Amino acid sequence: SAVISQKPSRDICQRGTSLTIQCQVDSQVTMMFWYRQQPGQSLTLIATANQGSEATYESGFVIDKFPISRPNLTFSTLTVSNMSPEDSSIYLCSVPLGGNYGYTFGSGTRLTVV
């Protein structure tokens, strides 16, 4: 199964600033997914990052706020821009394992905006 290295694991940021989260996968994958998990809530899909094309954003999420890069088949970044306290969440990346083996997740980035 794929292994994902996600960085940073946590950060405390000032409002109005931006944070870029990185996910590195140890194998090539076509799709990568970015999720947000607000405190005490479930995972909400932000966008799907397909290498070589623009990311596809879910309703309620926009590229200006959450720009995504996918330069190759093993790496992606999510930027949380112009942060406000409402952006305080855990952000997770995920890739499909193929077949029936579910999806593997990065360890998450716990973001606190003050």
Add this chain to the structure above:
Amino acid sequence: AQKITQTQPGMFVQEKEAVTLDCTYDTSDQSYGLFWYKQPSSGEMIFLIYQGSYDEQNATEGRYSLNFQKARKSANLVISASQLGDSAMYFCAMREGGNRDDKIIFGKGTRLHILP
């Protein structure tokens, strides 16, 4: 409308008892996949079990089984002989369509507490 519904926000179960976590789903696709994930307090997402819409038998993985009732659009997780380490958040998730690389969406989750 919610695609995945988990109606039990929280459950308390005595250790060694069996647990059933409810999940219903809504899709018009004929081909889809259903997943259960465990999220302990550490925050990691642990894949537990998968059921494909065309699978005739219920999926099983060790102490986990998925009670799949297609006509009812129900995919309940059964944990046999619960253990203290089973205390965690449990999420039901679905992938619509037959593309195994496609996105999955999650239900709101059930927080399971195992009592000693």
